[in-house]
Amino acid sequence: MTGQSPIVYPGRMSRWEPQARERLVRAAVELFDEHGYDSTTVVQIAQRAGLTKSTFFRHFPDKREVLFAGQDVLCELLAGGIDAAPDEATPLSAVAAGLEAAAGNFTPELHAIGPALRAVVESNSDLREREALKHHSFADAMTLALRRRGIADPAAGLAAWLGVLAFTDAYACWIDPACDQELTALLRLKLRELRAAISSLD
């Protein structure tokens, strides 16, 4: 750096940092997996990604948020899928449309780091809390989208949480190295199983 700021184009990423977010996520998960979450610093993550610390902080507020990088995008996709469902779709069919829209965001790269990411989150109570909040964010995004379709409470919240359960079940299967199914197929399967379970509740 010469002291001059690099030219930064609109949006989150400069043209000089291609895939910076993705590289930071991969580097963070690798380092957390190798050395533990607590022992890894932002500087180490940036170095592993071949980026600077200030680039890190242009993308994430702290090392924890790297692990939850996709939350806002996923909430938008879930809500967008529900918004775009046909008018006649039932609440659960609309949720299915939301889940399928979100599935498109799960790249082979995310599949590859999935088991290490899961292990890191499970190893740390602070990360488990953050994960719990992520699930609430998904439920809130879907609940709001379902209400926009005229679905009243508590049906909207209930359908949204069913979507969260389907998503978490399907994701857990998807990242299992023994599983070779596509996420979309798993989401459909889990939602079908939940729909069938509804009739056994009472």
Next chain:
Amino acid sequence: MTGQSPIVYPGRMSRWEPQARERLVRAAVELFDEHGYDSTTVVQIAQRAGLTKSTFFRHFPDKREVLFAGQDVLCELLAGGIDAAPDEATPLSAVAAGLEAAAGNFTPELHAIGPALRAVVESNSDLREREALKHHSFADAMTLALRRRGIADPAAGLAAWLGVLAFTDAYACWIDPACDQELTALLRLKLRELRAAISSLD
């Protein structure tokens, strides 16, 4: 203190600190409400409760956990209520039994501090995360208890989350100063509404 340890009887509380936990919770919520969560220290909480800092730390690891003091007891009550439900109870009837068992823990004291407690949690993202984890803990406790009754997944998890939704809805009504209903009645009402909503999902 003379340097000698006080006689500590089995269990969480010494005979020299009657209702220490309850006093610390009340003091913490009052101070968080008056001065904000971030500005309040453990020393101030202990002082307001008429106790020492070391007494505080015998009961809670930090000021945050004061706000989630009842979580473990509630999980035990939820699971115990489900365990004790009649053999022929449906999954949702067993969940209802769990919720009613837990309702007994909600004292007039908790009702009185409810709105301030809610406001503090809502004001802080760290506390909202912790609250989300609390809900996951309730769901996990109920899911495990339902599985012990032979209820398979995903029905067990689904019934448990229905219980969490009923609980959070009922609690929100209960602490509303405009509401004069008992928590048990509200839990029954919310669960009835959720049961009715199930049939509209698909």
